[in-house]
Amino acid sequence: MKLCVVGTGYVGLVAGTCFAESGNDVICVDVDAGKIGALQHGEVPIYEPGLEELIKRNVSQKRLTFQTDLPDAVRRSDICFIAVGTPQGTNGEADLSAVMAVAGAIGDAMNGYKVIVDKSTVPVGTAARVSEAVRGRTAHPFDVVSNPEFLKEGAAIEDFQKPDRVVIGHTGERARRIMEELYKPFVRTGNPILFMSPESAEMTKYAANAMLAARISLINEIANLCDAMGSDVEDVRRGVGLDRRIGSAFLFPGVGYGGSCFPKDVKALITMADTHDVPSDVLRAVDQINSAQKRLLFEKVLRHFDGRLRGRCIAVWGLSFKPRTDDMREAPSVTIIEALLGAGAQVQAHDPVALDAARRLFGDRIHYFDVSYDALKGADAVLIVTEWPEFKQPDFPRMKELMRQPVIFDGRNLYELAAMRALGFTYCAVGRPPVRQQ
Numbered sequence: 321m322k323l324c325v326v327g328t329g330y331v332g333l334v335a336g337t338c339f340a341e342s343g344n345d346v347i348c349v350d351v352d353a354g355k356i357g358a359l360q361h362g363e364v365p366i367y368e369p370g371l372e373e374l375i376k377r378n379v380s381q382k383r384l385t386f387q388t389d390l391p392d393a394v395r396r397s398d399i400c401f402i403a404v405g406t407p408q409g410t411n412g413e414a415d416l417s418a419v420m421a422v423a424g425a426i427g428d429a430m431n432g433y434k435v436i437v438d439k440s441t442v443p444v445g446t447a448a449r450v451s452e453a454v455r456g457r458t459a460h461p462f463d464v465v466s467n468p469e470f471l472k473e474g475a476a477i478e479d480f481q482k483p484d485r486v487v488i489g490h491t492g493e494r495a496r497r498i499m500e501e502l503y504k505p506f507v508r509t510g511n512p513i514l515f516m517s518p519e520s521a522e523m524t525k526y527a528a529n530a531m532l533a534a535r536i537s538l539i540n541e542i543a544n545l546c547d548a549m550g551s552d553v554e555d556v557r558r559g560v561g562l563d564r565r566i567g568s569a570f571l572f573p574g575v576g577y578g579g580s581c582f583p584k585d586v587k588a589l590i591t592m593a594d595t596h597d598v599p600s601d602v603l604r605a606v607d608q609i610n611s612a613q614k615r616l617l618f619e620k621v622l623r624h625f626d627g628r629l630r631g632r633c634i635a636v637w638g639l640s641f642k643p644r645t646d647d648m649r650e651a652p653s654v655t656i657i658e659a660l661l662g663a664g665a666q667v668q669a670h671d672p673v674a675l676d677a678a679r680r681l682f683g684d685r686i687h688y689f690d691v692s693y694d695a696l697k698g699a700d701a702v703l704i705v706t707e708w709p710e711f712k713q714p715d716f717p718r719m720k721e722l723m724r725q726p727v728i729f730d731g732r733n734l735y736e737l738a739a740m741r742a743l744g745f746t747y748c749a750v751g752r753p754p755v756r757q758q
């Protein structure tokens with residue numbers, strides 16, 4: 321099939337590349353000429369495991385191309401994906417300006433029947449709005465389909481190629497058949513394509529993110545209770561997760577969720593509820609708990625140093641909002657580092673891939689280290705903020721040797737309490753009894 325994907329961010333670039341990998345001709349389009357120029361020169365603007373290799377292969381096979389010319393891409397395509405950003409608007413709602421601009425531009429460029437697919441996360445009713453916008457600009461026939469994306473950054477290729485399910489919200493039979501054909505290679509192991517109305521598909525995406533965010537906020541609240549009452553949330557988490565009705569995924573306490581999706585999607589759902597006068601008490605609590613949780617590690621640090629952080633040197637391991645990505649949008653590390661800087665601390669940061677993204681955010685306000693251990697030199701404490709695999713079994717004696725004081729604040733509960741005690745660290749994690757050296 322011939323398709324274009326408008327928006328070459330984390331979703332559009334992965335989707336376009338994976339569709340090319342299954343044999344389709346794909347044109348990736350973006351307004352960002354710098355990004356398109358880089359892609360045309362073989363540079364991948366984001367870090368996503370496996371993506372670069374897949375792009376190279378499909379570019380060399382001439383199935384995957386990049387351009388800024390949207391009308392040309394639309395004219396040469398039968399299916400047009402909209403995968404542009406839908407950031408948080410001023411009142412918490414999803415900002416649809418990019419989606420609607422692209423819809424209008426597709427309408428203007430139409431030269432025959434097209435399936436127009438909303439892949440961006442968009443509020444209920446957007447497929448109908450896109451339809452209306454396109455209809456106002458062309459006499460050619462078309463169908464608008466809602467096809468929300470469930471990939472996780474850091475495992476995006478695997479998720480896209482082996483989805484748990486594909487959700488297609490459609491109204492016409494013709495579009496349904498085309499989408500079924502397009503997704504056939506991705507559902508060969510029996511994982512289903514679910515067909516539903518566009519309104520249900522749009523809500524499914526928000527509901528999925530809200531459920532996941534709620535699990536995180538609930539386990540974080542339980543962790544804070546454990547902290548106050550002397551339980552170890554790691555034991556509690558295991559005890560709860562083995563209950564088949566509950567399950568163990570997404571039940572890791574920590575420094576709160578971040579990223580470009582959960583925070584804005586929970587807020588957008590709250591705004592949808594407000595618009596329709598429907599109470600959203602759980603969603604509001606999920607959001608509030610998360611905002612507080614992002615400050616938790618900083619508050620522990622502040623207490624440990626009796627409220628005096630001026631002149632202290634604090635190392636931070638992990639900046640991206642989760643491992644295996646360089647994405648720092650809404651990352652807890654940003655809240656934590658801003659708070660540390662605000663309290664007068666000096667910050668020495670390391671991340672395996674997100675240092676460039678961090679430099680764009682913090683400039684010369686913090687110090688950056690390519691090697692994790694270098695960030696520890698002279699530090700009064702180290703904060704583990706992202707659970708990168710390489711932080712799971714570090715060389716503890718070397719850490720101790722490098723640091724001014726052997727103090728670890730672990731926002732991801734990576735280490736054993738007994739081991740920390742034996743190694744001589746002061747160790748504060750989330751929802752676990754602290755280890756203090758006498």
Ligand SMILES: NC(=O)c1ccc[n+]([C@@H]2O[C@H](COP(=O)([O-])OP(=O)(O)OC[C@H]3O[C@@H](n4cnc5c(N)ncnc54)[C@H](O)[C@@H]3O)[C@@H](O)[C@H]2O)c1
Binds near residue numbers: 326329421470471
């Ligand atoms: N990132 C994720 O993990 C993820 C997962 C599932 C769904 N989503 C949703 O997918 C959508 C895209 O997310 P993302 O993370 O890929 O965003 P992103 O910010 O990484 O990328 C968006 C891209 O769209 C481009 N763009 C903006 N306006 C444009 C226009 N008018 N014409 C052409 N290109 C334009 C931008 O230049 C950018 O490259 C959002 O709605 C998001 O909520 C994201």
